[in-house]
Amino acid sequence: MSDKTILIVGTYDTKDDELHYLAGVIAGQGGGVLSMDVSVLGDPSRPTDVSKHEVAEAGGSSIQAAIDSGDENVAMQIMARGAAAKALELYRAGRIHGVIVLGGSMGTDLALDLCSALPLGVPKYIVSTVSFSPMLPPDRIPADVQMILWAGGLYGLNSICKASLSQAAGAVLGAARAVEAPVRDRPLIGMTSFGKTVLRYMVSLKPALEARGYEVAVFHATGMGGRAFESLAAEGAFAAVFDFAPQEVTNHIFGGLSAGEDRMTHAGRRGIPQLVATGCYDLVDFVGWQPAPAALADRPSHAHNRLLTSAVLDMDERRQVARAICGKLAGASGPVTILLPKGGCNEWDRPGAPLHDAEGLAAFCDEVRSACPANAELVELDAHINDPQFSDRALAIFDDWVARGLVPAGA
Known part of the structure; x- marks a missing residue:
């Protein structure tokens, strides 16, 4: 046999x-x-x-x-x-x-x-x-x-x-x-992020959520990670999502490392509660060992390594991304909260950092306010996405959802 x-x-x-x-x-x-x-x-x-x-x-x-x-x-x-x-x-x-x-x-x-x-x-x-x-x-x-x-x-x-x-x-x-097949003995939280050099909230959020009885899977949002995240969301595998790195939406619009046109849609279709933030919204990732796309050739950029380079969007393009993200969330059938860190959305855009653009960030925030769909709650934070205040607020919102029965309690 x-x-x-x-x-x-x-x-x-x-x-x-x-x-x-x-x-x-x-x-x-x-x-x-x-x-x-x-x-x-x-x-x-x-x-x-x-x-x-x-x-x-x-x-x-x-x-x-x-x-x-x-x-x-x-x-x-x-x-x-x-x-x-x-x-x-x-x-x-x-x-x-x-x-x-x-x-x-x-x-x-x-x-x-x-x-x-x-x-x-x-x-x-x-x-x-x-x-x-x-x-x-x-x-x-x-x-x-x-x-x-x-x-x-x-x-x-x-x-x-x-x-x-x-x-x-x-x-x-x-x-x-x-193969060790996934065991669904605890509610699963899906989280998107990048490495600790650019986004850091998962360092504190993951253990805090696990202490509450949840399993947490963090997806590297560089194209294939977003595909995995979306496929599990489509299956209804998540109790809630912390979609804090939607840069793949930006990449899809501007020809970068896309996760597909349906990125940031499946959780909403399944009614999965979504906490959404704007990590790295202002960057387009492209293959570092190839010439930059013509439209991005003269932009400020960051060579993350020999495989990956990130180019910075201009003001109008940032507004376009804000509209695209809000448009995708407008179709959600479950709870949606947008966390908007007004102090910046990646480690390279802090004041004094090489990709800082205060006017561009302000334009993006203005557009999110204007385009925020009626089904979403907008929470603005006077903090950077990597500051403790951001993670603390995200956890407080999640705890409120659990208390209200919008998210199942941890095991």
């Missing part, structure tokens, strides 16, 4: 040998396998556990409709919808404990949808000829997916691609055996 079962997904009409090789490695390590065919035109050498016809039907269509479309993109999207639905169905039924998807650009497109459909904590591996490629948009990459380049694997088996395939097979089975 195998201890864990891995779903293997791919186009068995063109990658039959490679997919069966993966299955053999997993079986050789004592794992179980379920196979899913996402081919359209051809057939596998032997039946798979989930046929291409079942996949197409789960996608609301049929293989014949995919063929009749005459468009490989349309056909693959049918299969992507179906593969995602079937994978989730198998997981919920307890039949699989992890997934590995094999493909080129077409298969990777499908793999991103399939892996996004599975909850965080389910091992997800993609073996792809385009792994780590800039063609993969951050807002489509699942929060906890693992990828490995399918080196030398465009057509047929060889010793080079076997090295990648065998690593991935061992990794997904090992992950399925080793």
Whole structure:
């Protein structure tokens, strides 16, 4: 009897040998396998556990409709919808404990949808000829997916691609055996931030919330962290959120490291209470080893490291960010409080610091006041976001929400 079962997904009409090789490695390590065919035109050498016809039907269509479309993109999207639905169905039924998807650009497109459909904590591996490629948009990459380049694997088996395939097979089975699934024995608080060099409130807030019986997860708001935060919010995993680093909204507007257009929306849609602040609202993060975007080339900036540089917004752009944040919060169905620290919103913008801009900050605060939606409470603080007064006020508001029954009491 195998201890864990891995779903293997791919186009068995063109990658039959490679997919069966993966299955053999997993079986050789004592794992179980379920196979899913996402081919359209051809057939596998032997039946798979989930046929291409079942996949197409789960996608609301049929293989014949995919063929009749005459468009490989349309056909693959049918299969992507179906593969995602079937994978989730198998997981919920307890039949699989992890997934590995094999493909080129077409298969990777499908793999991103399939892996996004599975909850965080389910091992997800993609073996792809385009792994780590800039063609993969951050807002489509699942929060906890693992990828490995399918080196030398465009057509047929060889010793080079076997090295990648065998690593991935061992990794997904090992992950399925080793993973410690999230335990929801305490209400979970989601918090966004950056490292202590720029934002520091989590240093005091996390232990204070844990002492009250909550689990606290702090997400690094540099694109993928925001995706993980939003995916958990969409699941309704949070009892409340402290979304104090919404800079990914700024990044999305101005071409920086985006977490997607839907950043700062899922908690509101689920009615999750939101404490929101404006950490690093004035900065656009871009890849430090590439030339600055033309629109930001002459701005004051801070090279955080060799990977990441932050450029400063001008006054009008700050007003645009204020409107965007308030617009997203206007759709919330749960409690919303905006904390506005008038003394500054990151360590580099304090008086005397290199990115200080008093007029820009004042313009931003004015716009937040004007655009603040009717469903949100605005709390202005004569403090910097890294000052103790900020964290103390946030905790006081949260305690009031708990006392009023808006947030469940800690365990």
